[in-house]
Amino acid sequence: MVTQLAEKADAVIIGGGVFGCAIAYYYTKNNPGKKIIVLERNEICNSATSRAAALVTRIRSKKHFVPLSYETYHAIAEMEKQLGESMDMKKVGVLHVAASESSVAALDELMNVASAFNxxxxxxxxxxxxxKVPWLKTDEVLKFGFMPGESYCDPYLLGTFFERCAKMQGADIRQGIEVNELLIEEDNAVGVSTNAGNIFADSVVIAAGAWSPIFAAQACVGLPMAPVRSQYWITERNDIFPVDSSIVLLPDAQAYARPEGGALLFGIREKKSMSVSPKEIPADISDFPFSNDKGISDLSEVIDNLARFFPAVYDIGLKFYIAGFSGYTPDNNLSMGIVPGIKNLYAATGCAGAGISVAGGVGLAFAEMIAGKPNPFDFTEFDISRFGNVDPFGKEWLEKCALARSQKRSG
Ligand SMILES: Cc1cc2nc3c(=O)[nH]c(=O)nc-3n(C[C@H](O)[C@H](O)[C@H](O)COP(=O)(O)OP(=O)(O)OC[C@H]3O[C@@H](n4cnc5c(N)ncnc54)[C@H](O)[C@@H]3O)c2cc1C
Known part of the structure; x- marks a missing residue:
């Protein structure tokens, strides 16, 4: 019998979505010669990442997200140079639409945030x-704020740009490798066991998206996030949807929209969002039954409110329905950082539906932390301990996280 030598790396990442790939990108860029392995059981970016609507929103009321998103834009410019290719970011701007006193107040505040960040x-x-936006009915609107620098992107391209640059810089990115368990000795994370053997590492990062709480539970930590369904539709093409019209955020309809090649991509927050225990989600997300009617009953519940701004929604044909899981938390903040109580274990999780926007900052933050350097960003609001002890698989917690999404008004 041949005994396999256990592998050793400086860092190992569970999950090859946009977070895992972004961490590998920054780690290899800033720590040449160090060995990082990313383990992805399917194909890179197969899950939440490739399903995102991919608004790369920078200016948000939650100010601590903003520097993370600026870092994403910075990384994109750098990677375009490195690969000699364009990521074809669509810089169409975001139009914020306020149709109630509370939305006007929120918009004024957002304009202040924009000014604080220049x-x-x-x-x-x-x-x-x-x-600018021929499909938008404007007569009920009190105020419009426009931020021309905002963009959307192709999320799969963003993830694979991180992956390709990371590989060029020496990252070892493996697809088709399933992580079964964390390896923990006393209170130290020392590696992972996979379907292809054990890998030991000085740092272990959980970046397994919807499935992350399963790994944190192996370290006896209740990771505060829950997989909550996001869903959107893409209409048929029509002249009212110019290819270069702006992204539109409609807090009073709890909806957002952006152009999609002559059609319109739009999403809503349904009255009752769906959350699911991470243990019930199949390894291949395309096997999960997100909706048996392509979300139409959820859309019907809110359609009259949406039609106040988008009257054509009643008649326009819907060509595509896309759904996936994002990691939500009750306060709509990210849930990430050092996993409390276990040395050398990190969780890049709980994306709050903003993981494409913040991927650059998240990647840089974890790359620095696992290299033993200070986190350049303020993660206070994302602290994994902030909800106390939680049972991330329990009904009560799952419902709390779903409610956070149902009540979300921002983009
Ligand atoms: C419908 C929808 C719309 C969205 N719109 C936006 C938007 O407009 N803007 C925005 O910023 N964000 C948006 N998001 C959120 C964004 O997609 C996520 O925040 C982001 O993709 C999270 O990346 P991730 O790497 O954490 O997760 P994922 O992309 O899900 O990656 C996790 C990976 O871990 C792998 N994995 C899990 N378990 C194991 C295991 N045991 N072994 C090996 N690998 C494993 C999975 O296969 C998966 O590839 C949207 C999400 C959805 C679903």
């Missing part, structure tokens, strides 16, 4: 908006 932003007139 992000270009201006209020627009009804007439300008009507020309």
């Amino acid at each position: 992000e270009p932003a201006e209020y627009l007139s009804q007439e300008t908006v009507r020309n």
Whole structure:
């Protein structure tokens, strides 16, 4: 019998979504010669990442997200140079639409955030908006704020740009490798066991998206997040959807929209969001029955409110339905950092539906932390201990996280 020598790396990452790939990118960039292995049981970016609507929103009311998103834009520019390819970011800007006093107050506050970060932003007139976004009904709207620097992207391209650059820099990215368990000795994470043997490492990062709480539980930690369904539709093509019109955020309809090649991609927050125990999600996300009617009953419940701004929604054909899981938390903050109580274990999880936007900052933060350097960003609000002890598989917790999404008004 041949005894396999156990492998050793400086760091190992569970999950090859946008977070896992971004961490590998920054780690190899900033620590040449160090060995990092990313383990992905399917194909890179097969799960939440490739399903995202991919608004790369920078300016948010939660100010601690903002520097993370700026880092994503910075990384994209760097990777485009490195690969000699364009990621074809669609810099169409975000139009914030306020149709109630509370939304106007939130918009004014957001414009202050934009100004604090030197992000270009201006209020627009009804007439300008009507020309810019022909599908939008504007008569109930009180105020429009426009931020021309905001963009959307192809999320799979973003993930694979991180992956390809990381590989060029020496990362070992393995597909088709399933992690079964964390290897823990006393209170130290020392590696992972996989379907292809054990890998030992000085740092272990859980970046397994919806499935992350399963790994944290092996370290006796209740990771505070829950997989909550996000869903959106893409209409048929129509002249009212110019390819270069802006992203539109509609807090009063709890909806968002963006152009999609002459059609419109739009998403809603349904009245009752669906959350599921991580243990009940199959390894291949395409096997999960997200909806038996392509989300139509959820859409029907809110369609009248949406039609106040998008009247064509009643008649337009819907060509595609996309759904996936994001890791939500009751306060809509990320849930990430050092896993409490276990040395050398990190969790890049709980994306709160913003993982494409914040991927750059998340990647840099974890790359620095696992290299023993300070986190350049403020993660106080994302602290894994902030909810106390939670049972991430229990009904009560799952419902709390689903409610956070149902009540979300921002983009
Ligand atoms: C419908 C929808 C719309 C969205 N829209 C936006 C948006 O507009 N803007 C935005 O910023 N974000 C958006 N998001 C959120 C964004 O997609 C996520 O935040 C982001 O993709 C999270 O990346 P991740 O790497 O954490 O997870 P994932 O992409 O899910 O990656 C986790 C990976 O871990 C792997 N894995 C799990 N278990 C194991 C194991 N045991 N062994 C090996 N590998 C394992 C999985 O196969 C998977 O590839 C949206 C999400 C959805 C679903």
